[in-house]
Amino acid sequence: MKLVEVAAGLIYEDGRYLIAKRKAGVHLGGLWEFPGGKREEGETLEDCLRRELLEELDIRIDIPIPFRIIRHDYPEKTVELHFFRCAIETGRPSPVDCAELRWVLPSELSEYEFPPADRPIIDALQYQTAGQRL
Numbered sequence: 001m002k003l004v005e006v007a008a009g010l011i012y013e014d015g016r017y018l019i020a021k022r023k024a025g026v027h028l029g030g031l032w033e034f035p036g037g038k039r040e041e042g043e044t045l046e047d048c049l050r051r052e053l054l055e056e057l058d059i060r061i062d063i064p065i066p067f068r069i070i071r072h073d074y075p076e077k078t079v080e081l082h083f084f085r086c087a088i089e090t091g092r093p094s095p096v097d098c099a100e101l102r103w104v105l106p107s108e109l110s111e112y113e114f115p116p117a118d119r120p121i122i123d124a125l126q127y128q129t130a131g132q133r134l
């Protein structure tokens with residue numbers, strides 16, 4: 001089956017992560033996600049992340065730090081999601097290519113419906129923050 005490589009940003013600011021709601025009608029439409037998209041030929045995953053965040057949110061980010069790679073089989077395709085931690089360098093996020101944007105606390109992430117592939121990321125972000133409070 002075809003393998004789709006994706007870069008997605010865990011965009012962090014003042015204790016919150018920026019999440020986006022996917023437009024209706026696209027793959028996994030209506031679910032919340034970490035902004036990003038598919039790598040194009042000739043691009044590194046970091047280039048891809050920068051391009052997608054500029055296209056989808058109109059922001060430029062500082063240096064992305066690789067966090068985790070998750071491979072997940074959907075019935076129609078297999079995705080390899082490369083998650084990066086990052087922060088906004090310039091710009092104010094606007095929902096150019098998504099239905100809605102929200103800044104949420106790690107503890108609030110479980111109130112939003114994410115694609116099944118994102119489960120381990122949500123768990124890791126919540127676990128990390130819980131640890132920091134100990």
Ligand SMILES: Nc1nc2c([nH]c(=O)n2[C@@H]2O[C@H](COP(=O)(O)OP(=O)(O)OP(=O)(O)O)[C@@H](O)[C@H]2O)c(=O)[nH]1
Binds near residue numbers: 008027037
């Ligand atoms: N961006 C993003 N994609 C995810 C996440 N989790 C997940 O399973 N995906 C899947 O990874 C693929 C990447 O999709 P995308 O729709 O963002 O790609 P894109 O921005 O290049 O969009 P396009 O194909 O309309 O140009 C989709 O099949 C999507 O369902 C996530 O947290 N963020």
Ligand SMILES: [Mg+2]
Binds near residue numbers: 035036037038052056
């Ligand atoms: Mg996208």
